[in-house]
Amino acid sequence: MPRSQSLIASIDPAKISKHFDAADVETRLDTRWQNEGVYHYDPTRPRGETFVVDTPPPTASGSLHVGHVFSYTQADVVVRYKRMTGMNIFYPLGWDDNGLPTERRVQNYFHVRCDPNTPYEEGLVLEAASAKVRKKPARMVSRPNFIEACFGLIEEDEAAFSELWHRVGLSVDWRQEYQTIDEHCRRTAQHSFLDLHAKQLVYTSDAPTMWDVDFQCAVAQAEVEDRNQPGAYHKIEFAVEGAEEGGASSFVIATTRPELLPACVGVTAHPDDERYKPFFGKRAITPLFHAPVPIFSSEMADPEKGTGVLMVCTFGDQTDVQWWREEGLALRQVVGPNGRLCSIDFGEAPYESLEVDKANAAYSELAGKPIKRAQTDIVAMLRDPDASATGNGAPLQGEPEPIEHPVKFFEKGDRPLEFLPTRQWFCRLLDRKADLLAKGAEVSWHPEYMEARFRDWTENLSLDWCLSRQRYFGVPIPVWYPLDREGQPDYDAAIVAEPEAIPVDPTTDVPKGFDESQRNQPGGFTPDPDIFDTWFTSSLTPQISSHWVDDPDRHARLFPADIRPQGHDIIRTWAFYTIAKAMLHEDVVPWHHTLISGWILDPDRKKMSKSKGNVMTPLPLIEKYSADAARYWAASARLGADTAIDENVWKVGKRLVTKLFNAAKFVLSQTGEVAPISQELDRAFVRKLQALAADSTRNFDEFRYANALAETETFFWTNFTDTYLELAKVRARAYADGADAANAISEADVLASGSAVATLRLGLSVLIRLFAPVLPYITEEVWSWSFAGENQGSNGAGAASPSIHRAAWPSESDFSGIEAPEHAGSFDVAVSALAAINKAKADAEMSMGRGVSLLRLAASASTIDVLEGVCADIMSAARVEDHAFDVDPELGDGLCAVRQIEFKDREERGTESSR
RNA sequence: AGGCACGUAGCUCAGGGGUUUAGAGCACCGCCUUGACAUGGCGGGGGUCGGCGGUUCAAUUCCGCCCGUGCCUACCA
Secondary structure (H helix, E strand, O other), X not given: OXXXXXXXXXXXXXXXXXXOOHHHHHHHHHHHHHHHOOOOOOOOOOHHHEEEEOOOOOOOOOOOOHHHHHHHHHHHHHHHHHHHOXXXXXXXXXXXXXXXXXXXXXXXXXXXXXXXXXXXXXXXXXXXXXXXXXXXXXXXXXXXXXXXXXXXXXXXXXXXXXXXXXXXXXXXXXXXXXXXXXXXXXXHHHHHHHHHHHOOOEEEEOOEEEEEOOOOEEOOHHHEEEEEEEEEEEEEXXXXXXXXXXXXXXXXXXXXXXXXXXXXXXEEEOOOOOOOHHHXXXXXXXXXXXXXXXXXXXXXXXXXXXXXXXXXXXXXXXXXHHHHHHHOOOOOOOEOOOOEEOOOOOOOOOOOOOOHHHHHHHHHOOOOOEHHHHHHHHHHHHOOHHHOOOOOOOOEOOOOEEEXXXXXXXXXXOOEOEEEEOOEEEEOOHHHHHHHHXXXXXXXXXXXXXXXXXXXXXXXXXXXEEOEEOOOOOOEOOEEEEEOOOOOEOHHHOEEOOOOOOOOOOOOOOOOOOOHHHEOOOOOEEEOOOEXXXXXXXXXXXXXXXXXXXXXXXXXXXXXXXXXXXXXXXXXXXXXXXXXXXXXXXXXXXXXXXXXEOOEEOOOOOEOOOXXXXXXXXXXXXXXXXXXHHHHHHHOOOOOOOEEOOHHHHHHHHHHHHHHHHHHHHHHHOOOEOOOOOOHHHHHHHHHHHHHHHHHHHHHHOOOHHXXXXXHHHHHHHHHXXXXXXXXXXXXXXXXXXXXXXXXXXXXXXXXXXXXXXXXXXXXXXXXXXXXOOOXXXXXXXXXXXXXXXXXXXXXXXXXXXXXXXXOOOOHHHOOOOOOOOOOOHHHHHHHHHHHHHHHHHHXXXXXXXXXXXXXXXXXXXXXXXXXXXXXXXXXXXXXXXXXXXXXXXXXXXXXXXXXXXXXXXXXOOOXXXX
8 A cells, every 4th residue: 555645644532631621721722822912913014904993991890790791702703703814903902990880889898988178198098898887977088099999999890800801712902901090091081172172162061960969970961861750740829920900810830849849930831821821921929938930931831731831940850941041030049969958048039039038937947958858848838828829728739649750860870860050061062963973874883773773862962961070080171270369260261281281180280370389279270170971081992092192103093993892772872972072083983883782681581780689790600611602602692682691502602612622633633644635525515614614704794793603503513513524434534444454445545535534624624713703712722733733725825823813714715626526415415315314223213323234225316316426425424234226206306215224233333444 | 652673493592585394502202322522412293483464376584554572762840
């Protein structure tokens, strides 16, 4: 037997562990990838070869849950695919530590509160609060001490998250890591403000703003959510001034907020409402406080609602704000920033009253009380006939009528929002709606229908973006105000930081042209004490990563980004603000595609939330099923679809990993002489493999990774391990068996054996590369056994790559030079024949390994024609010694039926390898 | 109240530019200790594709209406 050819590099299966140890491989490979810089961005390559990812910076102080793994993995799968197609990947990750969640965590963890008036304590070390400490009032700490505590805690939280991302195998370039609170981000955010200020796109105003009374902080429209709350219509009688001349002298309003009666500044009804027409232009008198207020008509009043006439207060809701503005009504602010009623004096403008003593006596019962308590008390007072403005008896008409109605809450808040006039910075957006919509349309949304959420939100935007927050741990607003001779700030003459000075903290830094001694002195300056809305900074993630401020050249190469993955819950915030910023700064879209991932729901399809206690943490699941299984689960869900967590899917993922491990061990341990892929079955299999690779590429290009995975998985089981591998096994092993002189094989059989081994290896190589974006660990492990040192692609087109994650994505070059099969259907016919024989064995309750001494197989004439070409493989796989074909024109093409089967005795099995 | 998505086997989900018996996995039943793998293999049962109408030779797939679920936006006296 000539042995002129070189041997196929094979592995010794005995040297590979019996089972796949996922945890061990995960830590080993992640370390290796980091050390080898597999995920590093190469700044020297051109933009056209670069794929830029804008990632969501997680809030590390939040709880870790499986939803994080879900959405971040979906993005990583896409990125890994792009990397294998040869793209230079820019894939940064940061932490959104700036903001309220961190403050809340610090408050709870140490049981402290920030008090800007408390002096700084040098070297203060806080300790986690014990249960005992928590019972006492929270400790007050200075603003700098509080911020130090925040920095301390985020370090821990981010380390925990980082560990998870490494474990899950996110292929992030960790050299690009940032924190939204770090100096670079503060500088970027303040630069953004400077630019918007220069463009006159930001302004201050002390307009009524939505205010959370617990956080004592302004809130933007995007952070507001409606919650259905029980409430009640309270019907309250008002008097009409000058009604003596005849006609009705009173009317009854309906309100859900009787406690705002002292803040009543007007009364309105629809202009066509006959009931109230006579009153327009007159003044109404409120009960209890006897305040005269104008009665005016308004199209916005709904005659069907309540009693059709309502009191306008400062401020019950946004419509009140509108009426207040349009009608030039008085401002009677009774709700204070802390959610309690303020002290006011009736008789002094703007608190008019016709009966000052009565009004003050009544109000003194309410001042200082929380809103809810004030409501109860005022309702009681309205039951007193003495409170009446008309003399008709108790102003409260009947019992309050319970209703359920939507009430605005801060999404993180516990009490309804109030509208309070406070000085805030705003960014102009309302006059740019059309442009925003146009930019949204320029982005490709995946899935497409998610753009509707952006559109709905943008079209319904009713307020400019409120930027200031009365908080501490965030990016300071880089602004001071000059103080006049009386020490009063001139808010219209804001002093904005110099571009070279940023980032600044106005509470410690001094504006240009002043010195520290002038801080808070008449004729000096005072800092803006506020920080920016967190979204003000996180809406700049593409510019943060591109180094917009410091490196215009890098910025030009990394901005706009290619993809933005994110959840659909933050379309109105993160996506919206990012689009807005990119538009306002540079009139571009921030990214070309956005991939919207769905939510993870609990097994009962309920949203996971801490309060429901149904949150699942990912690490125990990863330990149980492996990181690859976690990724398999995440990648099985299509974009945008909310998915109930199903542990079963993790189980299936784990099974796939095991199967890959075993199949790879078998394939790579086959030996033989290097030979071209020449046999009919092999060529037919390769054709199917080639179609799979093309399909997978198309799916990935359209971000349909779940379809790609499903197809590859199905192919792997049904066309590779269950069938091709079984059909080609005996032929592949023939060479090794032939090493034994007694079984010496012919030259033709050497070639046939080499063809089988080459096909098995090509199949494995292509399949693990198709799986690599989803299953980075098992595929890298298998790759390392042999392929890492070889050129891939039948013509050697794909250069050797030590990591599968930088190996070439399967393409035509992997299949070039392999002849097409004689019959396109050869493979399917072989599978069908084998299945028919297997079924016959199963029906006879025989093991699949049972030898067959005689087989008569029926098929159509054309199918038999095809069968002849792959007959040897079928018969050896089924261990058939003698066979005959019967022509049966009744059978459809490709179908086979067993007409006769005779089994060998059990001990006789196992002689089939002598073919 | 408008909009979007979804409703396919017991469960989780594919699919569908109309065409023979509608798919997978899990679960279930039967069989097989076969030589990569019992963390396996082979075989099997199970669905009038939410309902009603329409277009069509033909619809689960296209259209309309309805029902259910989820979400988005609005409503907030």
